[in-house]
Amino acid sequence: MSIRLAVITGGNSGIGLAIARRLLSLNSDELQFRVVLACRNQAKGAVARHQLLSAYPDALVDLVELDTSSVASVERAAAAVLLSYNGGIDLLFCNAGAMAIEALDIGGIVNGLLSHPIAFFESSEALRQQRGLVTADGMGETFQTNVFGHYLLINRLTLAMREGGRVVWTGSAASQLQFTHEDYQHIKGDKAYESSKYIVDQIAIPLDQRLKERGVRCLVAEPGNVCTNFLAGLDVPLFQYLVLGVFYFIRFVLGIARFTINADTAAVGCCFAALAEGADSRVKYHSHATRTGKPFVAQYPLSHNKDTSAFLVGKLDELVEQISSE
Numbered sequence: 462m463s464i465r466l467a468v469i470t471g472g473n474s475g476i477g478l479a480i481a482r483r484l485l486s487l488n489s490d491e492l493q494f495r496v497v498l499a500c501r502n503q504a505k506g507a508v509a510r511h512q513l514l515s516a517y518p519d520a521l522v523d524l525v526e527l528d529t530s531s532v533a534s535v536e537r538a539a540a541a542v543l544l545s546y547n548g549g550i551d552l553l554f555c556n557a558g559a560m561a562i563e564a565l566d567i568g569g570i571v572n573g574l575l576s577h578p579i580a581f582f583e584s585s586e587a588l589r590q591q592r593g594l595v596t597a598d599g600m601g602e603t604f605q606t607n608v609f610g611h612y613l614l615i616n617r618l619t620l621a622m623r624e625g626g627r628v629v630w631t632g633s634a635a636s637q638l639q640f641t642h643e644d645y646q647h648i649k650g651d652k653a654y655e656s657s658k659y660i661v662d663q664i665a666i667p668l669d670q671r672l673k674e675r676g677v678r679c680l681v682a683e684p685g686n687v688c689t690n691f692l693a694g695l696d697v698p699l700f701q702y703l704v705l706g707v708f709y710f711i712r713f714v715l716g717i718a719r720f721t722i723n724a725d726t727a728a729v730g731c732c733f734a735a736l737a738e739g740a741d742s743r744v745k746y747h748s749h750a751t752r753t754g755k756p757f758v759a760q761y762p763l764s765h766n767k768d769t770s771a772f773l774v775g776k777l778d779e780l781v782e783q784i785s786s787e
C-alpha cells in the first residue's frame with residue numbers, strides 16, 4: 462500500500478478540516494493518506510483529530526503545533542515535520558488564514574448594498590479590519606499569518622517534498638484592494654486580508670517555477686464564500702446565521718456558484734488542485750456549487766502581474782535570508 466503524506470495548516474477548522482476529511486475519505490487498499498494537522502491551538506487540534514478518527518477509525522492523523530504568525534513556531538514545526546516524516550511530504554496545504562476583524566463597517570455595508578449588492582456579498586466590505594497590527598517578529602500580522610509564515614514553511618520543507626508533490630494555497634477572491642508596493646505588508650491600511658491574498662496570487666507562479674525543478678508544483682485554489690469560523694472574531698449575535706441565510710438565498714435564487722457555503726464544498730478546489738492529474742499554475746482552482754449545493758471545480762486564469770510578483774518574491778526571499786542568517 463502506498464502512503465501519501467499531507468500537511469494541512471489550519472487543519473483543525475473549516476476548510477482545512479474539510480480537506481483532511483476529503484483526503485481520508487479517499488483511502489483505499491492501494492492508497493492511504495496520512496494527514497498532519499498543523500494547528501496553533503493544540504486543544505482544538507486534538508478535537509479535530511478526534512472527529513476525524515471517529516469518522517475514519519483506521520486513519521493516520523497526526524498533530525503538529527504551528528503558529529504561522531511566529532517565525533520561531535514555523536521553524537519548530539518544520540523541524541518536527543522533517544524529523545517525523547523523513548520519508549517525504551506529498552502535499553502541503555497552505556490554508557491557515559485570518560482576518561483581523563475589528564467590527565462591522567456600517568458605511569461600507571450601506572454603500573455596498575446600494576451600489577453593488579451581489580458583489581458586496583462576494584467581498585469582505587462589510588468588515589472593518591484593524592490597522593497597524595505587527596507581530597513579535599516585526600511583520601504585518603495578517604501578512605505574516607496568511608503569507609510569510611507559509612512562505613517560510615515551504616522554504617524549510619522544500620527538500621523534503623517528494624517528486625510529484627504539490628503545494629496548494631487557499632487563496633481568496635478578495636485581492637488587490639489598496640495594495641501598495643511601499644506598504645506591501647499592509648500595516649497602515651485597513652485591507653490587510655485582501656492584500657495578503659493578492660500576494661498569494663502574485664507569488665504562486667514564480668514559486669511554481671522554482672519548485673518545478675524538484676518535480677513539485679505550486680497552485681492556488683479559491684474556496685468561494687463559505688460559512689466557517691472565519692467570522693468568529695466578530696462579536697455580533699446571530700450575524701453568522703444572517704450571512705448563512707443570505708448566502709443560501711443568493712445561491713438558490715440567483716444561481717451564483719461561488720457561494721459554496723459549507724466547508725466540504727469549499728474544499729473541493731483545494732483537493733482538486735492537489736490531486737488532479739494535470740497541474741497548471743496559471744489558473745486558479747475555484748470551488749463552486751450548483752443551486753442545490755452539488756460541488757464542482759471551475760478553472761479561471763490567475764490574475765498575475767510579472768513586475769509585482771518579482772518584487773514580492775524578492776521581498777519574501779530577503780526576509781527568509783535575513784531570518785536564516787540570524
Ligand SMILES: NC(=O)c1ccc[n+]([C@@H]2O[C@H](COP(=O)([O-])OP(=O)(O)OC[C@H]3O[C@@H](n4cnc5c(N)ncnc54)[C@H](OP(=O)(O)O)[C@@H]3O)[C@@H](O)[C@H]2O)c1
Nearest residue numbers: 471474475476501528529530556557558633687689690691
Ligand atoms: N470563509 C471564507 O469565506 C473564505 C473565503 C476565501 C478564502 N478563505 C480562506 O480559507 C482559509 C481557511 O479559512 P476558513 O474559512 O476555513 O476559516 P476558519 O474555520 O477560521 O479556519 C482558519 C484556520 O486557520 C487557522 N489559523 C489562523 N491564524 C493562524 C495562525 N497564526 N497560525 C496557525 N493557524 C492559524 C485557524 O486556527 P484557530 O482555529 O486556532 O483559529 C483555523 O484553523 C483561510 O486562508 C481563509 O483566508 C476563506
